[in-house]
Amino acid sequence: MIPASALLFQVLKAQNQQQPDSMRHGITLTPTLSIGVDIMGIGVVLVSVMGLLGVAKGCRRLMNMYFGLVLCFITVQVGYAVVGFMSGSSWVHEALEKSWDKAYQTDRTLIHDLQIESRCQGFYNRGDRAVSMPTSMEDYLGPCAEILNLRFGRRLQKMGYLILCIRLIQASLFRLTGVFLLSVLFRHLAALDQEDSENEDNSIRVDEESPYFKTEKQLEYKSSRVPLLSGEDDEDLPHYSVHDKDSEDYDEDDEERLLGSSRYECEYLNLPEYAEDV
Structure with a gap:
């Protein structure tokens, strides 16, 4: 008080x-x-x-x-x-x-x-x-x-x-x-x-929905499923070894086409498009 x-x-x-x-x-x-x-x-x-x-x-x-x-x-x-x-x-x-x-x-x-x-x-x-x-x-x-x-x-x-x-x-x-x-x-x-x-x-x-911002798990998941560089589908092409050149089924055209597809005919996936400078 x-x-x-x-x-x-x-x-x-x-x-x-x-x-x-x-x-x-x-x-x-x-x-x-x-x-x-x-x-x-x-x-x-x-x-x-x-x-x-x-x-x-x-x-x-x-x-x-x-x-x-x-x-x-x-x-x-x-x-x-x-x-x-x-x-x-x-x-x-x-x-x-x-x-x-x-x-x-x-x-x-x-x-x-x-x-x-x-x-x-x-x-x-x-x-x-x-x-x-x-x-x-x-x-x-x-x-x-x-x-x-x-x-x-x-x-x-x-x-x-x-x-x-x-x-x-x-x-x-x-x-x-x-x-x-x-x-x-x-x-x-x-x-x-x-x-x-x-x-x-x-x-x-918003970050999860944006294609330009990915989390670490999303990047790992995407890289494990979709490669940055992929060639043509090679399932239908025959595969030869060095010893197969003497066999009857050896075809030089098939081997050339296989090597050419893996070396030169590659396409880039999921890359952004850029406009050419004028």
Whole structure:
């Protein structure tokens, strides 16, 4: 919660000179906001830095962790504020005790004036952080805790309502807005990833359909089935060896035609056509 420790301080007597004796109070209770950093604030800063790193690096794991931790911080802070304030008199009593203790350590004259004005001595009893009083009053003076509670309790409760409203506004307006913007960023990144995957699939499909761009497997498959150079179909031509020249079936025309087809009559397949330069 927002630190709001109450301090007791002495008001100038000139401010109360125009008031009747029944309404005159030389001491009043005012709130002060202490400037400090608590463990919860440090945790929120570290979680925010982690979320920024996740967005900068595009790491979904860090961003999801940031999203969950922010929701946990909001729940814990709001719950702590509500439970602490709903305790009612215990919260008021604790604030009054802290105020009394701080005033006792810094300015005991203030404690003396407060005891005289409230006609009490000490906080819980006459010996609890008390200053000496006139002998004529010490016999019938009681503790100041209940008197201060009746005098300042309602004002502290109003202050608690204000602090609770500030905490709820801070949690709902700023952090929930940050969580909403982060969720929008998540959806945008998811859409970009989906678009990139679709573009990659389309480019692969275009490459597969294009005759000029072949994958390694396609080139191996094509080279294994269709040679770059192929001659005529030689299945019908007879094949001779050196010893066949003495046989009766040897035909010089067939051998000449076989050698000529393999040496000179070759055709090139699957080559692009080029226009002649004019």
